Amino acid sequence: MCGICGVIGTGGVPSPADEAAVLRMSSAMVHRGPDDHGEFRAPGVLLGARRLSIIDVDGGHQPFTDDSGRVTAVQNGEIYNHDELRHQLEGVGHRFTSRCDTEVIPHLYRRHGLDFAHRLRGMFAIALWDDDHDRAVLVRDRMGIKPLYYARVADRLVFASELKCIVSSGLAPLDLDFEAISAYLELGFFPGARTPFANVSKLPAGHRLVVEGGRHRVEQWWEYPLPSPGPTGPGVRHYAEGLLEELDEAVRLRLMSDVPFGAMLSGGLDSSLVVALMAPRLADPVKTFSVGFTEDHDGNELPVARRVAEMFGCDHHEVEMSMTTDTPDFPALAWHLDEPVADLSALGFFALCGIASKEVTMALSGQGADELLGGYRKHRMAAFTDRSRVLPRLGGLVGGRVAGALPDTWGRVVQSLAAGDPGSRVLAMSALPTFGREALTGGLAAVPPGAARRAVETHASRLPRTVGALPATLYLDAQLALVDSMLHYFDRMSMAHSLEVRVPFLDHRVVEYCATIPARFKVHGSVTKYALKVAAEGLLPPDVIHRRKVGFFRQATGRWFASQVGGVLEEVLLDPGARYTRFLDRSAVQGALRAAQASGEESAQRGLIALLVLELWLSQCLPRASAT
Known part of the structure; x- marks a missing residue:
């Protein structure tokens, strides 16, 4: 388990500015790898790695270069089938110097090229340099367990395991992405390749990024499986x-x-x-290891x-x-x-x-x-939709008229029943309350309505029309x-x-x-x-x-929210100098805070928690990362 970073496409031997940037990125994630650090330099590339030693504690120093001396790799994660892969590679003449799982990666790439990741079983974010083809390859694991960020800056591509590292590099523009922020305020997270910055992206799960010939391309190498139920006979x-x-x-x-x-x-x-x-x-x-909260009671x-x-x-x-x-x-x-x-x-x-x-x-x-496997309340609701023929139609008839008059949970149930497509159903059950258009200012006001829906539809559009509500909901939740x-x-x-x-x-x-x-x-x-x-x-x-x-801490959320009205919530959200006021009206936030306090509705509370975390990131984390 480690952290990785680097600068690719420097056009020659990495400059002192590139080396300083990689050093800052590596230092910003020392927590990811306190045991060791290493670098690789070559014309056109500079790779950095921090190491948390898990496999071959003494011999697993990164980066690793294969026995040809032409392919070098760094990794954040673990390859669980590395012993099997090493044995196969040794059988065709590859030589190894350690038991570390990362060492199999450059050898595997040497043998199989860009398709090497298909043979890996594990969680990983990988960066490698192919000297023969002047090619860099970034790869993220199938499920997105390990993170990887990148930014294209003039003739360079900067990458790292954490967003704060990209900020600390000093190389990437930090203009906010208001489409992404709009989606975040409704979903509670930044979806897909989006980040808070217009010029910084996440490499999506199951994708690779290839840099060669002065250009970069993002390719999907593994696709999340569509629902494909087996025979109906077996129980x-x-x-x-x-x-x-x-x-x-x-x-x-x-x-x-x-x-x-x-x-x-x-x-x-x-x-x-x-x-x-x-x-x-x-x-x-x-x-x-277990943790509990007294406020959760039963x-x-x-x-x-x-x-x-x-x-x-x-x-x-x-x-x-x-x-x-x-x-x-x-x-x-x-x-x-x-x-x-x-x-x-x-x-x-x-x-x-x-x-x-x-x-x-x-x-x-x-x-x-x-x-x-369907563990949440919304999955029960989706399964109910699949079983019932009458109530979904009834929900479609009355949903828009009555959902707003019902308590939050039941209103979501009615909206879910009224939903005519998988994306609408997921948003009905999971989306946070949004501020009205009149409360939006600046760059956020310029974003067309529906940012969260657009993010959901990137996945929902792949579903066959015949798929049921439950399989569709599970498919979207997982991605x-x-x-x-x-x-x-x-x-x-x-x-x-x-x-x-x-x-x-x-x-x-x-x-x-x-x-x-x-x-x-x-x-x-x-x-x-x-x-x-x-x-x-x-x-x-x-x-x-x-x-x-x-749900972990779910029952305590309301009690915490009630205790913090007048505490950190007001201190941060009603601060006259709050950074969010550049794109959201402060008086609208004050009204939402009072309404959430009065109603006690979980979704309203979570919507304000989303804004709280965003404001802390804007006002404290971003300046701190920029200063490193």
């Missing part, structure tokens, strides 16, 4: 057994480590099943996590926090998030990673199962909120503590298998993640398997 146990087999193999591969490791254990089904699959494979007790899962840990003989560590007495450092949170994300679950995960990092360097997590919100804060919060977190549910073979599970075995009546619950039978007790889904 749920057939699919549950296949799912468990794929997941067990994904867990086994992720136990590869030369340093202490453990597991994040929330007490829910997903993380408990990961621990259940880990424990029999290890000689020593699994180190497990949603606090610490007692359940403790019981699961005892069941498997784990070495368990936990902490209970209060969002009112343990006041979070929001400027620090915004800094570590790197790019604004409107999800206070990041606070809990930041605390959890802090606990785990005192004991281990790597941990497994159950993240991703909900998006693959939007999962990548750009949940995996984003998972990466940033863990790496802030120099901790690697591995996600076996998001192994690409597990993902591809889940695409074949019929929708009725994902949400069955009111039962979510039905196939996974059947797969867990015999491994976990029934009350853990069938326990009601509790």
Whole structure:
């Protein structure tokens, strides 16, 4: 696990300015790799790497050059099948100097060219230089678990693992992207290739960027699988057994480590099943880590996590926090998030990673199962839409008239039923309240309405018209909120503590298998993640398997919001010098704050939390990154 950065296309030997820029970028992400750093220089390229040592602690110094001396690579992530690949490459004459997973990358590229990433199983962001073709290649893993940003600046392409590194390079223009900001304020994250800057992009999941001949191109090398349900004859146990087999193999591969490791254990089904699959494979007790919030009351899962840990003989560590007495450092949170994300679950995960990092360097997590197998309320709603013929039509007739008069949750249900396409359905269930056009000023006022819809449609347009509401919703969730919100804060919060977190549910073979599970075995009546619950039978007790889904910190959000009206919310959002006032009317924000306080509606609160994080990023994080 590391951080990477570089400057490509310098037109000659890297200049002192390029070298200084790479040094600043590397220094800005020392938390991603506190154990080691390295650089590679050649005419036309300068690569930098920070290393968190996981595999071959002593011999894994990056960058790595293949035995021909012509291909050099750096990597952020882990390649879980590197031993198998090394053995294959040695069989055709390649020679290695270490056991480090990164070393297989330049050899694999030498053998297979641009298609080398198809043979990798893992999470990764890779940069390599091909001296024979004067070609640079950037690659991001299939699911977007590891981040990669880039900016084209005159004759240079600047890239790094974090947005703050691009800022600290001093090379990229920092003009705001108001289309992206408009989408963020409605979605709570920056979708797809968008970032807050017009001149900086994310390399999308499953894509590569090739720089050669003075030009660059972005290509998709892996496509998220379309829903492709298997035969209707086999029952749920057939699919549950296949799912468990794929997941067990994904867990086994992720136990590869030369340093202490453990597991994040929330007490829910997903993380408990990961621990259940880990424990029999290890000689020593699994180190497990849990965090809870007193404000969650019955949603606090610490007692359940403790019981699961005892069941498997784990070495368990936990902490209970209060969002009112343990006041979070929001400027620090915004800094570590790197790019604004409107999800206070990041606070809990930041605390959890802090606990785990005192004991281990790597941990497994159950993240991703909900998006693959239907774990949320909106997935039950989508499944209900597929089953019903009358109510969706009724929703279409009355939705526009009554949704606004209903409480937030029920209004979203009616809007979802009235939705005529997958994109509209996802926005009905997930989008945040938006400010009226009259509240928009400056660059934001110039953005045509519908920025969030345009972002969603980039994925929704690939869906066949015949696909059901549930498969379509899962397909969109996995490529939007999962990548750009949940995996984003998972990466940033863990790496802030120099901790690697591995996600076996998001192994690409597990993902591809889940695409074949019929929708009725994902949400069955009111039962979510039905196939996974059947797969867990015999491994976990029934009350853990069938326990009601509790969103991490969701129940505490309202209590925190109420306690912070008059606190950090007003202090930041009603500051006369707030940076957001360049594109959003302050009085409209004040009115929204009062309305959210009075209504207590979660979506209204989350909308203001989105603006809070954006303002902290604009007013504190951006100046700090620019000054490094």
